[in-house]
Each structure stands twice: as structure tokens, then as C-alpha cells.
Amino acid sequence: AQRVTQPEKLLSVFKGAPVELKCNYSYSGSPELFWYVQYSRQRLQLLLRHISRESIKGFTADLNKGETSFHLKKPFAQEEDSAMYYCALTTGNQFYFGTGTSLTVIP
Amino acid sequence: DAGVIQSPRHEVTEMGQEVTLRCKPISGHNSLFWYRQTMMRGLELLIYFNNNVPIDDSGMPEDRFSAKMPNASFSTLKIQPSEPRDSAVYFCASSSGTLSNEQFFGPGTRLTVL
Numbered sequence: 653a654q655r656v657t658q659p660e661k662l663l664s665v666f667k668g669a670p671v672e673l674k675c676n677y678s679y680s681g682s683p684e685l686f687w688y689v690q691y692s693r694q695r696l697q698l699l700l701r702h703i704s705r706e707s708i709k710g711f712t713a714d715l716n717k718g719e720t721s722f723h724l725k726k727p728f729a730q731e732e733d734s735a736m737y738y739c740a741l742t743t744g745n746q747f748y749f750g751t752g753t754s755l756t757v758i759p
Numbered sequence: 760d761a762g763v764i765q766s767p768r769h770e771v772t773e774m775g776q777e778v779t780l781r782c783k784p785i786s787g788h789n790s791l792f793w794y795r796q797t798m799m800r801g802l803e804l805l806i807y808f809n810n811n812v813p814i815d816d817s818g819m820p821e822d823r824f825s826a827k828m829p830n831a832s833f834s835t836l837k838i839q840p841s842e843p844r845d846s847a848v849y850f851c852a853s854s855s856g857t858l859s860n861e862q863f864f865g866p867g868t869r870l871t872v873l
Contacts, residue, residue: 751801
């Protein structure tokens with residue numbers, strides 16, 4: 653069963669526009685959720701995690717248990733945000749990544 | 760620190776051959792993960808080790824795949840015999856502590872099985 657769903661494989665927005673990358677999860681317990689990012693020619697790296705409740709590079713993500721979502725948002729997209737974004741979940745015993753969303757910010 | 764080191768970076772082999780991928784985790788990290796990345800399925804966790812012991816190998820696709828971690832600074836992922844459908848990018852990652860902690864990824868090994 654797919655634990656983490658990212659419905660958009662590709663997403664394009666204009667520079668300065670708001671961006672939202674969707675992530676839904678399937679887990680009845682208390683999950684821990686993450687967003688990882690892979691910039692061109694760089695390694696996959698952690699962007700943020702829900703337990704930290706922090707904003708990184710202008711991105712935020714709120715865990716919505718009612719909607720089982722953990723969408724990633726940024727009010728004003730920048731060209732350097734173009735990358736592959738992966739939502740991930742751990743149940744404590746296992747770790748699941750979504751299939752990823754490729755974000756392109758158009759100048 | 761060079762971070763997680765993987766070798767080789769690229770591997771091209773013929774169907775039926777044995778393939779061995781190597782990983783050196785970040786010094787001091789006690790958890791190591793092997794992932795496979797494909798266009799269709801994204802990133803899949805194959806197996807992870809904690810303190811050199813395999814904790815969960817439920818993601819290993821079949822018996823042709825095996826992984827070892829003989830010591831804290833080295834792990835291998837072996838495919839024998841390899842098949843074209845094994846073509847993918849294989850990532851190794853390491854972390855300290857539990858699955859809740861940040862994972863640091865290697866550059867990946869791009870495997871092509873002809």
C-alpha cells in the first residue's frame with residue numbers, strides 16, 4: 653500500500669508566484685513527516701520535518717491529521733527553488749518516500 | 760567530511776552478471792539505508808541497518824538481492840544474477856539514531872543492466 657502520495661509529478665510556477673506541493677499519507681498512527689529536496693547535480697537532502705515546525709528557505713509545511721496531508725508551501729517562488737521534492741514518512745519501524753514532484757520555477 | 764561515499768558511480772553490466780555496490784557511511788552514524796530510485800516507483804527503501812544489524816529488509820525485491828554491513832564503515836548491496844529490470848539509481852544514506860533523524864544521502868550509483 654502506498655503510504656505517501658504526491659499527486660503531481662511535474663509542477664511549474666512563475667517566479668514570485670505562490671507554490672504548493674501536495675503530499676498525502678496513509679497511516680493510522682502518529683506519523684513523522686519530512687520533505688527532502690534534490691537540486692540539480694546535488695545530493696538528496698532534508699528540507700524540513702514537521703516536528704521542527706520551522707521555515708526553511710521560505711518553505712513551510714503543516715501536518716493536517718484530519719486531511720492526512722503535509723503540503724509544502726512557499727508564498728513567493730524563486731528560480732533556485734527548481735528541484736525535485738520528496739515527501740517522506742516514518743512509522744518508527746519503516747520509512748517511506750513519495751514518488752516526488754519536479755518543481756520548475758519559470759523566470 | 761566527504762559525506763556518504765558510494766562506488767561505483769556508474770555501472771553497466773550484462774544480464775546475468777553479479778553486481779556489487781558499495782557504501783561508506785558518515786563516520787559516527789549508526790544507521791545505514793539502501794534505496795532504489797526508478798521513474799515509476801520513485802525512492803524505495805530496500806533495507807536498513809542499525810549498528811551493523813539488518814533491521815528491516817522487507818523492501819528487498821527478491822532473493823537475487825542481498826546486503827551486508829560487516830563493520831560500521833562499510834556496506835555492500837549485491838545483485839546476483841542481475842536483470843534489466845534492476846536498472847535504476849541506487850542510493851545509500853546514513854543517519855545517527857532512529858528513523859526520525861535526518862538521513863544523509865550519497866551521490867548514488869546508476870546501474871544499467873543490458
